[in-house]
Amino acid sequence: MRRKRSGLEGTAFEPPFYTPIIGSHAYKIPEDAETELLEIYTKLTEEKPDIEVADLQLILETEFQIPAELVPSMQELTSWAIEGTDVVDFEKWLYNGYFWLLFSKYIEDIDMLWQDVWTALDSVSAKKGEEKFQRDKGALRSRKLYLSDVKKLIEVGKLDASAVGMLQTAGNGKVYIGYVDFFVLLGRLGVFKT
Structure with missing residues (x-):
């Protein structure tokens, strides 16, 4: 007798909970989430050209409504930066931001x-x-x-x-x-x- 499949095997490797390396194999962010992330990014870059890693904790608390006790440490947030800088990589902003948007939503x-x-x-x-x-x-x-x-x-x-x-x-x-x-x-x- 064959074992019944759970139907969950496909979900374990779907974004944003399992994230492949950002780039050519990156997943598609839903349009409404992408629009929201772009609006936040645009608002934050009106005064200065870039978002810096040092700003991310406050951004997650204020823009994404993440409770302070759940905001990642500064060390964890350095993964959002362009390598060798403190400037947030736009593509990483989108993918990491989508994760935190979902977190906030649920x-x-x-x-x-x-x-x-x-x-x-x-x-x-x-x-x-x-x-x-x-x-x-x-x-x-x-x-x-x-x-x-x-x-x-x-x-x-x-x-x-x-x-x-x-x-x-x-x-x-x-x-x-x-x-x-x-x-x-x-x-x-x-x-x-x-």
């Missing part, structure tokens, strides 16, 4: 799903007499989901054993995933198809 959904994970974990922990965690968004968004947490959920039947592999993939080599990694994981599973 943040309430991510909050709900992330809270569901922690609610399930807290119910497992409560049975074992472990501490319960706060429920406010800021506290939840700063939490890290470790391999041991996933194993707890597998033990009680809340998750399939394949979740361990997904965690390792989404964490990019880390032993945990954070809130933004969780968004990437959900995107690879096709949750945010546009």
Whole structure:
């Protein structure tokens, strides 16, 4: 008997959650998102000719409405720059900006799903007499989901054993995933198809 296909295999390698090297193999950004990114870029370059990496954190907070605690570090944002400079590469602006536009668009959904994970974990922990965690968004968004947490959920039947592999993939080599990694994981599973 043949195994039934999940239908998700195509989504794991679709943009912006799996991004090939920018250039000839780059994916197409939807027209409405591209227009929005161009409008933001134009507005920001009216006063000065370029956007610098040092400006990106504030831009993500103000223009993309990303909560401050979720904005990438300055070190992470250097990948947006033209090599050897502090000037943001326009093509990288489009592709990275699209990721953050989607993130901003779906943040309430991510909050709900992330809270569901922690609610399930807290119910497992409560049975074992472990501490319960706060429920406010800021506290939840700063939490890290470790391999041991996933194993707890597998033990009680809340998750399939394949979740361990997904965690390792989404964490990019880390032993945990954070809130933004969780968004990437959900995107690879096709949750945010546009």
